[in-house]
Amino acid sequence: MKTLVVISHPEIAESGSQQYLLSSVPEKEAVTVHHLESIYPSGQIDIEAEQRLLMEHDRILFQFPFYWYSSPALLKKWQDDVLTDGFAYGAQGSRLAGKEFGLILTIGVKATAYQAGGKEGFSISELTKPYQAIAMKTKMTYLQPLVIPQFAYMQEKQKMQLLIAYQQMLTREREDSLASREKWLIHELEKTDPATLASGDEQVIQQAIERIEENRETIDELDAILEQVRQS
Amino acid sequence: MKTLVVISHPEIAESGSQQYLLSSVPEKEAVTVHHLESIYPSGQIDIEAEQRLLMEHDRILFQFPFYWYSSPALLKKWQDDVLTDGFAYGAQGSRLAGKEFGLILTIGVKATAYQAGGKEGFSISELTKPYQAIAMKTKMTYLQPLVIPQFAYMQEKQKMQLLIAYQQMLTREREDSLASREKWLIHELEKTDPATLASGDEQVIQQAIERIEENRETIDELDAILEQVRQS
Structure with a gap:
């Protein structure tokens, strides 16, 4: 299984959680890490190259900080540019059909804030409906997300657990x-x-x-x- | 009541629905139309100017084509840049508290496609949870959205109804x-x-x-x- 991790983060070098995740990517596995802001600093996306990249992988993961309950802007532009009618969906069928699709989200508050009555008022499952709809439209299987709350406050033991959960998200077959x-x-x-x-x-x-x-x-x-x- | 319409559309000149809506803005009312891609072609947003603009209005509306179940990228960047901690939310309170917030969405398929079992699988209410969460976080009142399906296929009578609904969305007090x-x-x-x-x-x-x-x-x-x- 080949995994593509599409990362969007405007200031990845300053992000402790993103740096930890980058250092946790298993090197000997078929994992491609693809940080959009590094590759496209001007914001102009090479659509054909991105579509080829998607075709070469079996599991597509979006990894980003959950800004205003969604991704940073460049990943949204990537979606709008790359997931075109005729490639990702439409009468000619989806070239992504049968692949797996999942989210790796870093959040700045406790996980329990994301519920009715909590500080954020809505659950991650509710707020990520647009991504679930993308999976449906493109006929990809939506994976259980990996939600990473408050990395900065994590103890070593929690970081160990995160390392394992992250590597599983990237490389473990669904069983x-x-x-x-x-x-x-x-x-x-x-x-x-x-x-x-x-x-x-x-x-x-x-x-x-x-x-x-x-x-x-x-x-x-x-x-x-x-x-x-x-x-x- | 003063209304700010923040429009995001990368190709607004080519959009029949957006041009119709622009021509429908009531000129004698206190409505400010603010098309982000025209004002910030480089994508660099004047945060202070935008925050001042928000403060000057009572009703904030986001108007955009529903691309991949969300807004075009520049509006997302605007959200991330302008709705800062200390201005839109946080310990010092929200400067937007008490204002009204709503969405004006153009969609390319029939409204009935947006439901379980429909072509898009999820309702507009589900897919716009991130915006409802923004309203909650910033203490703004979330308005019933104006959803505009398949403008290109509308009959004159439907366009007439749209004109009225749009002007009401912009200027009618909530009663x-x-x-x-x-x-x-x-x-x-x-x-x-x-x-x-x-x-x-x-x-x-x-x-x-x-x-x-x-x-x-x-x-x-x-x-x-x-x-x-x-x-x-």
Whole structure:
């Protein structure tokens, strides 16, 4: 599976969360990172090149800070320019049909602010309806989004969890079982080359391995107990 | 009441619906029309000027073609640049609090396409949640939107109705009674100077006057009948 991450952020160098995510992109996987403001500083988009890029990937992800309940302007321009009638939808069918489409959103407030009665008043599911409608119109499968609240306040443990969730969003095939998630995780962790890691990240990965091994031991113990219960 | 119409359309000169709406703006009312792509062709927005403009008006309307279930990119940039923390929301309160906020949307398909099971799959109310959230965050009152489907296919009668609905969106105070709507309409029609009208529009206005007079006669007759029924 090949994944395209279309990032829109006007000041990506100053964004701690975006830099953390960039440093978390798995290098040995088929992931293309595509930061629009770097590639098109003038705002003029190469439509054919973008359409080719989309065709070459199976999973399309939009990654952006949730500005006024939507993306930064350049990603909107990209949508309007690139997702044309005859390519993304229309009588000739969608060239994107069957691909997967998802959002990776950074938000500045707690996740609980996004609900009726909360500070933002509406849920992320409500506010992202336009993207769900894009998926429907282009016949792509809409993925569960990855919402990243208040990165600046995250503890190391939360960042570790985010690293894993992000890598899963980018590379894990859609399967639901715990076993498949473990399989993915062990595969990823075994590939890790400590020499390529930023300072501190090696420790994070070591913690992740220990956590998953502990979990597996716990699950195996519970399985054994359950088996005894069944037999008694 | 002063109304600001913030229009975003990358090719407004080629848009029949936008040109019709521009020609329908009531000249003798306190309406400011503000087409972003004309004012900021480079995309660089004068934030202070825009914030002053907002402060000077009581009703803020966004008028745009519904591209990918949202606005063209320049209006999104305007939102992100102009609606700043400390001006539009935040600890110091919103300078926009108490104003009215609404959308005027042109759409390329039938209105019925926007529903579950329809071609677009989601309702306009669902897809415009981000704008409803903006109203909530800035403490503005969200108005019922004016949705204009398939202008190119409209008959003269429908265009007449659109003209009236548009002028009401721009200048009618929020009141619900039929009498207040009639009052508004008669006020508007009486002000009309035929010399300033584009060819054909005079006829449209004449038709509108006749229609409202007929309606009033019908209502008066029904009122009389009802009165007789009550007394018998």
